[in-house]
Amino acid sequence: MIKVTDVNKSFDQFKALTDLNLHVNKGSIYGLVGTNGAGKTTIIKHITGIVCPDSGQITIDGEAVFDNRQIKQRMGFIPDDLFFFSTYNLKEMSKFYKNLYPNWNAQRYAHMVTQFGLSENRKLARFSKGMQKQAAFVLIMSSMPDYLILDEPIDGLDPIVRKLVWKYIVEDVAEREMTVLVSSHNLKELEGICDSIGILSKGHMVMERDLDELKSDVHKIQVAYKNKPSEPYKQLNVLHREARGTVDLLIVRDKREFVEQIILAGEPVLFDMLPLSLEEIFIYELGGVDNEIQNIIF
Numbered sequence: 001m002i003k004v005t006d007v008n009k010s011f012d013q014f015k016a017l018t019d020l021n022l023h024v025n026k027g028s029i030y031g032l033v034g035t036n037g038a039g040k041t042t043i044i045k046h047i048t049g050i051v052c053p054d055s056g057q058i059t060i061d062g063e064a065v066f067d068n069r070q071i072k073q074r075m076g077f078i079p080d081d082l083f084f085f086s087t088y089n090l091k092e093m094s095k096f097y098k099n100l101y102p103n104w105n106a107q108r109y110a111h112m113v114t115q116f117g118l119s120e121n122r123k124l125a126r127f128s129k130g131m132q133k134q135a136a137f138v139l140i141m142s143s144m145p146d147y148l149i150l151d152e153p154i155d156g157l158d159p160i161v162r163k164l165v166w167k168y169i170v171e172d173v174a175e176r177e178m179t180v181l182v183s184s185h186n187l188k189e190l191e192g193i194c195d196s197i198g199i200l201s202k203g204h205m206v207m208e209r210d211l212d213e214l215k216s217d218v219h220k221i222q223v224a225y226k227n228k229p230s231e232p233y234k235q236l237n238v239l240h241r242e243a244r245g246t247v248d249l250l251i252v253r254d255k256r257e258f259v260e261q262i263i264l265a266g267e268p269v270l271f272d273m274l275p276l277s278l279e280e281i282f283i284y285e286l287g288g289v290d291n292e293i294q295n296i297i298f
């Protein structure tokens, strides 16, 4: 389990992380989402033991991560800004990884190189950005990590390669309980793959939930009344409300049964309850928190 407890981090006078808590269960896929500059890369650098917090704890399986060689050997990390030795090709880089990671799997490496269609002899610096990401993925997945940390891994990859990347990840989660934390702006893709979601805003966790639970608790509803009761939505937790003619469109965060009970009590002539996508939940949740976002989208 990855556990981040009350982490604070400032760069000079700027507070990048504030009392941040985050939990990733073993064998699960956790999607970390947030606006630009929310602190995703910063917390990922803490979890990978690159940066030390000003206060708070970061543990993996109960052990502190910072300066912990054993934990790092079991961890695979693909950063947003990739690093390869400038003169190395993939074959040379694989030898470097083999020495670093005790669980290096040569068979898997050979298979993945073929499957991704990468040249082992061309200098990595000559690869396109997308090919460099693929090379990083092949190397990391061949090191058989127990913990896989990915900072915007799929951006810049073509759809066929993205499918292949997710296939490997899902298989390793299912077959050997690999634990995955992935940050991305591609909410549609995260929605199809993650078990839990953490939404970051301005350095703190706005919400961390099981994805199915989160989706079952936020609803888009359309309501119209012939005789509208006064303040019909007073008891509901309304994230957003707008009127379209006589129809009210609301985004509500409450249990489905409770919403139904409150709305039906007013005897509406129209009542529809629709599911929300993760993208919509993200926008409405952050719209409530972040005035800048609210001004842009509403």
Ligand SMILES: Nc1ncnc2c1ncn2[C@@H]1O[C@H](COP(=O)(O)OP(=O)(O)OP(=O)(O)O)[C@@H](O)[C@H]1O
Binding pocket: 011, 014, 016, 034, 035, 036, 037, 038, 039, 040, 041, 042, 043
């Ligand atoms: N080393 C540093 N020195 C000063 N400020 C920093 C440093 N690292 C991060 N920050 C600041 O911390 C904030 C969070 O940055 P971070 O890169 O973690 O955001 P992010 O959520 O990953 O953003 P994006 O989605 O744009 O990649 C930003 O305001 C950034 O300028």
